[in-house]
Amino acid sequence: MCLAVPGKIVSIDRSNPDSPMASVQFGATTRDISIQWLADVKVGEYILAHVGTALSKVDEEDALFTLNALREMGEIE
Amino acid sequence: MNAKSTYHLSCPIPKTEYEHILMAHGGGGKLTRQLIEKMFYSGLGNPILEKGHDGAFLPSIKGEIAFTTDSFVVDPVFFPGGDIGDLAVNGTVNDLLCCGAEPLYISLAFILEEGLLMENLWKIVCSIKKAADAAGVKIVTGDTKVVERGKGDGIYINTTGIGRILPEQNISPENSCEGDVVIINGHIGNHGIAIMSARKGLKLNTHVKSDTQSLSGMMMDLFNKVPGIHVLRDPTRGGLASSLNEIAQSSKSGITLYESSLPINEGVRGACEIMGFDPLYIANEGKMVVILPQESAQKALAIMRSHKEGTESRIIGKVTSSHPGILQMETTIGTHRIVDMISGEQLPRIC
Amino acid sequence: MKHIDEYRDRELVEKLARKIGKEVTRNWNIMEVCGGQTHAIMKYNLLQLLPPEISLIHGPGCPVCVTPIEMIDHAIALARLDRVILTSFGDMLRVPGSISDLLTEKARGGDIRMVYSPLDAVELAASNSEYEVIFFAVGFETTAPAVALAIQQAKKRNLNNFSVLVSHVLVPPAIEALLSSADHRIDAFLAAGHVCAIMGTHEYLPIAEKHRLPIVITGFEPVDILMGIFHAIEMLEQGRFGIKNSYSRIVKPEGNQKAQDLLKEVFVEEEREWRGIGPIPLSGYILSDGYSNFDAVKRYKLKKGIAADYGSCMAGLVLTGRKRPSECINFGTTCIPERPMGAPMVSSEGACAAYYKYHRSSANLQ
Numbered sequence: 001m002c003l004a005v006p007g008k009i010v011s012i013d014r015s016n017p018d019s020p021m022a023s024v025q026f027g028a029t030t031r032d033i034s035i036q037w038l039a040d041v042k043v044g045e046y047i048l049a050h051v052g053t054a055l056s057k058v059d060e061e062d063a064l065f066t067l068n069a070l071r072e073m074g075e076i077e
Numbered sequence: 078m079n080a081k082s083t084y085h086l087s088c089p090i091p092k093t094e095y096e097h098i099l100m101a102h103g104g105g106g107k108l109t110r111q112l113i114e115k116m117f118y119s120g121l122g123n124p125i126l127e128k129g130h131d132g133a134f135l136p137s138i139k140g141e142i143a144f145t146t147d148s149f150v151v152d153p154v155f156f157p158g159g160d161i162g163d164l165a166v167n168g169t170v171n172d173l174l175c176c177g178a179e180p181l182y183i184s185l186a187f188i189l190e191e192g193l194l195m196e197n198l199w200k201i202v203c204s205i206k207k208a209a210d211a212a213g214v215k216i217v218t219g220d221t222k223v224v225e226r227g228k229g230d231g232i233y234i235n236t237t238g239i240g241r242i243l244p245e246q247n248i249s250p251e252n253s254c255e256g257d258v259v260i261i262n263g264h265i266g267n268h269g270i271a272i273m274s275a276r277k278g279l280k281l282n283t284h285v286k287s288d289t290q291s292l293s294g295m296m297m298d299l300f301n302k303v304p305g306i307h308v309l310r311d312p313t314r315g316g317l318a319s320s321l322n323e324i325a326q327s328s329k330s331g332i333t334l335y336e337s338s339l340p341i342n343e344g345v346r347g348a349c350e351i352m353g354f355d356p357l358y359i360a361n362e363g364k365m366v367v368i369l370p371q372e373s374a375q376k377a378l379a380i381m382r383s384h385k386e387g388t389e390s391r392i393i394g395k396v397t398s399s400h401p402g403i404l405q406m407e408t409t410i411g412t413h414r415i416v417d418m419i420s421g422e423q424l425p426r427i428c
Numbered sequence: 429m430k431h432i433d434e435y436r437d438r439e440l441v442e443k444l445a446r447k448i449g450k451e452v453t454r455n456w457n458i459m460e461v462c463g464g465q466t467h468a469i470m471k472y473n474l475l476q477l478l479p480p481e482i483s484l485i486h487g488p489g490c491p492v493c494v495t496p497i498e499m500i501d502h503a504i505a506l507a508r509l510d511r512v513i514l515t516s517f518g519d520m521l522r523v524p525g526s527i528s529d530l531l532t533e534k535a536r537g538g539d540i541r542m543v544y545s546p547l548d549a550v551e552l553a554a555s556n557s558e559y560e561v562i563f564f565a566v567g568f569e570t571t572a573p574a575v576a577l578a579i580q581q582a583k584k585r586n587l588n589n590f591s592v593l594v595s596h597v598l599v600p601p602a603i604e605a606l607l608s609s610a611d612h613r614i615d616a617f618l619a620a621g622h623v624c625a626i627m628g629t630h631e632y633l634p635i636a637e638k639h640r641l642p643i644v645i646t647g648f649e650p651v652d653i654l655m656g657i658f659h660a661i662e663m664l665e666q667g668r669f670g671i672k673n674s675y676s677r678i679v680k681p682e683g684n685q686k687a688q689d690l691l692k693e694v695f696v697e698e699e700r701e702w703r704g705i706g707p708i709p710l711s712g713y714i715l716s717d718g719y720s721n722f723d724a725v726k727r728y729k730l731k732k733g734i735a736a737d738y739g740s741c742m743a744g745l746v747l748t749g750r751k752r753p754s755e756c757i758n759f760g761t762t763c764i765p766e767r768p769m770g771a772p773m774v775s776s777e778g779a780c781a782a783y784y785k786y787h788r789s790s791a792n793l794q
Contacts, residue, residue, distance in 0.1 A: 002570035006431035027347025052545025424518030
């Protein structure tokens, strides 16, 4: 339903208060993405981008926790 | 501005009285003559071209001849990694190489749009010259027409190419058979993504450059040292998936691609993820798919890797009898799926 | 690419597949609502990894597929007007209406431009003041906020030459409609993670409780999808129902509050026709009174039309999970991606197109 891609914030431009934008890196390609709804994002953080807007932050701690849990998950129960 | 000044050092523009192409440059009169002499002869000159006949007189060629034609329309005309000039030469040369031929001669027919900057035409002529020299081919005949402003994208180029088929090779898409391996000489998708990012619409910022290059050096070396190549194909429009589908269909054999072996650079990957494109369908302009028996694979790889066009060469698949006519992919997670011909062009997806 | 590659890991995928195999004891039908998930399932052929007891049913979550023919006909009518630039997402341009599609209209001379973002359409309006720029807005709750933002920006910038043909649809009413039909065979849902990134999870709890089934909020990569299936199977086997968030690195229970506020400001819900399914109450958005100036339907006085898909098309049965694409008599014969007869064949996320592209003769591939 909705193609949304995680990307890393490389710079933030809040010069227009009505339209805060971030340059977001996907692989080695960047694009400007609106961060209208994510007031507190910082450079270096990952956001999920969809049609030019950042939908949410990627929760790094949660991601790590889930992956570790999956990796350590026992197979015999 | 920088590009312009370095350009002038290596390739000074001949003095013409006009800054732009006028309708009269295609009219067949004095201005046409001037354009041919000052631009094309001085940029591309060789004794065959400069004879100025209605056609080129070529010395006799021993054996079978490969003959190809192609048209080049690209927007923008100048793009990261090249321009329509080297694209036209490299594309024609690589088509001849796919036939197992040594590229020899090229014709160029220009369709110029009224108002094209003379300086831009000269840049294109210079990159044609550079590409032709690199590939070891001569531009032997040509034509120029001018269309009214608004009726062309600055410049279109149509080419033909002539090459000498090497008798020791017998290359045809029908030849692929079980046990063959599929090799490619480097990263896929670069040309298509470079062009898309150079256009204004998608606002992608990437360092991806077109891979436009002649594969003459690498392929001639391969032809000389590795007999028994079965299939060659340059995966241009429609990308790798379309080329391999065509080969699978015409040889009635199956091809399996290994997704984890596909060379895709991070710029292309990122652009494809955002837009929802599949890099398998994105155009290349300096790639060659080489299909040959397993036992020749290591030798072929070593030769290809010794050339700058092929440092990233690797095996990306195999030919099998198990699913005739079908291209399948072994995915990164170990499952198998069909890779179909593309229907229509790839459009950015929202979903 | 970080946060993508980890979830395409072969070892984790195989481990999850084995876990699913061990957990399952009987037949279950799980519907992935979202076309993006259908696409990923086909692209990675996850079906190959699942035990035969599990059937995945492909839901109606392909926004371009369910966009009503009437709206496409509206877009075509607008594109035929003088001094109009019609913009939309790339995959919308191919979808046929009753008489034509937007790519054909472009070939006929319409000024139709594909944009990546609705915000780009606003920029286009700003730099082409002598033209009317219309954005044809499709998509679910994930996409609607970006469109709302575009409209809000156009209003702030007094761009009177910008308007929107709104055809947004909403997921929960569609799920409710699917479950309300007596003959549905859905045991659990994988809910669309990216919709929930905006809307949160609360809308799904009442549905799960009312119909006593698991709804698992699921991501889009192979590991995510298998994790969603695993959690669904776990709940089904234990006889549990309710919601489970399997995509917690992206989805928070409250969702994106600011985007939700913007949706409430710019849009109101109303009944909407879903192509292949029919009208569903309160399942679409129209512009609220404060923004109705930007409504292309009003600005151009578009008349309500009627249009239907081809008679023998089983789109409705496919979109509601009653038939598999390959069970339709037209599939792969008279109906192919180049000449689609119905909604699910038109976009690569549509179940029929995804089947056709990746899975057509999977028997050969085993």
